[in-house]
Amino acid sequence: MKRILSGVQPSGKPHLGNYLGAMRQHIEMQKDFECYLFIADLHALTTVRDPELMRKQTYDLAVSYLALGLDPEKTVFFRHSDLPEHTELCWILDCIIKMPFLERAHAWKDAQEKGRKETTVGLFNYPVLQAADILLYQPDLVPVGQDQKQHVEMTRDIAITFNNIFGEVFKLPEPFIKEEVAVVPGTDSQKMSKSYGNTIDIFAEESELKKQVMSIVTDSTPLEKPKDPGKCNVFKLYKLIADKKSVKDLEQKYRKGGFGYGDAKKLLLKTILNHFADARERYKELTPKKKLIHEILENGAKIAKKVAAETLEKVKKKVGYR
Ligand code: ADP
Numbered sequence: 655m656k657r658i659l660s661g662v663q664p665s666g667k668p669h670l671g672n673y674l675g676a677m678r679q680h681i682e683m684q685k686d687f688e689c690y691l692f693i694a695d696l697h698a699l700t701t702v703r704d705p706e707l708m709r710k711q712t713y714d715l716a717v718s719y720l721a722l723g724l725d726p727e728k729t730v731f732f733r734h735s736d737l738p739e740h741t742e743l744c745w746i747l748d749c750i751i752k753m754p755f756l757e758r759a760h761a762w763k764d765a766q767e768k769g770r771k772e773t774t775v776g777l778f779n780y781p782v783l784q785a786a787d788i789l790l791y792q793p794d795l796v797p798v799g800q801d802q803k804q805h806v807e808m809t810r811d812i813a814i815t816f817n818n819i820f821g822e823v824f825k826l827p828e829p830f831i832k833e834e835v836a837v838v839p840g841t842d843s844q845k846m847s848k849s850y851g852n853t854i855d856i857f858a859e860e861s862e863l864k865k866q867v868m869s870i871v872t873d874s875t876p877l878e879k880p881k882d883p884g885k886c887n888v889f890k891l892y893k894l895i896a897d898k899k900s901v902k903d904l905e906q907k908y909r910k911g912g913f914g915y916g917d918a919k920k921l922l923l924k925t926i927l928n929h930f931a932d933a934r935e936r937y938k939e940l941t942p943k944k945k946l947i948h949e950i951l952e953n954g955a956k957i958a959k960k961v962a963a964e965t966l967e968k969v970k971k972k973v974g975y976r
């Protein structure tokens with residue numbers, strides 16, 4: 655059975671882009687793959703400065719995955735910071751990676767362009783920690799959204815560098831990116847992202863969710879005129895979660911005219927609420943079950959540790975620590 659591994663930062667409420675681009679694949683793949691999934695709270699420290707927020711967001715993300723259908727019997731589900739192996743391997747890899755290699759990372763370049771003098775060493779080193787996360791588990795595939803492609807490619811380069819210097823240890827992972835949901839647009843049509851404030855949050859209160867959907871930017875074609883569904887953000891999002899027949903119906907309504915963007919938004923909201931009805935219910939049920947959630951993560955960490963420690967032992971032998 656092929657193995658997959660992925661991680662998600664606990665950096666805010668999960669949105670439709672996170673769900674369609676990554677979380678849904680993580681959950682669907684548990685049927686056919688050996689799955690490892692973790693909450694990347696070590697990476698989140700590059701931005702989160704409030705310990706209460708770190709705890710809350712980590713907990714919320716765990717509840718969100720479980721509510722969406724992650725089965726802890728099938729997926730090894732754990733928290734990054736429970737395993738010192740990640741930072742240990744990160745240091746070893748740090749010692750063989752050259753500075754210009756990391757300077758090419760999109761996230762680092764963006765941070766520089768925005769003139770953030772405040773950028774940290776942790777942010778610069780982010781791709782190496784991510785490489786350590788991946789390589790410890792020797793996965794075949796890393797399911798992520800398009801924005802993470804470069805990080806997986808860098809991981810392959812880092813693995814090749816290590817294997818060349820010290821001898822074969824690491825398997826080269828492949829990114830697994832679903833074309834149609836590689837970049838889910840946000841309410842303002844750029845990529846949906848917590849950092850752009852253009853998200854549709856799948857577990858938000860209904861009134862908040864409504865506000866987000868109603869704020870999707872559309873053009874000014876009057877209600878009675880025919881509209882091009884391909885150019886409309888509401889339609890693009892609808893297409894990603896509605897069934898084929900409903901998508902066809904909406905497409906016809908757009909082309910015919912006499913159907914406004916406001917109507918399309920209401921339909922999208924209804925479809926989102928329907929799609930996530932069970933998950934939203936489970937989210938409410940699971941949220942107070944602190945003991946259960948912590949047990950699931952602790953148990954996941956124990957299983958993950960066996961795999962991670964085994965790879966780290968091989969690395970330590972190769973570099974001469976054993
Ligand atoms: P954000 O950009 O909101 O901070 P994260 O960086 O936490 O999102 O991403 C978590 C996962 O969700 C990653 O695998 C990422 O590729 C995926 N993802 C995030 N936003 C989108 C999007 N708009 N479309 C597709 N996938 C996305």
Ligand code: TRP
Nearest residue numbers: 660661662663694697784787788
């Ligand atoms: N950088 C990823 C993100 O922002 C999170 C992440 C950390 C990750 N380590 C990983 C994803 C390992 C895949 C594999 O979404």
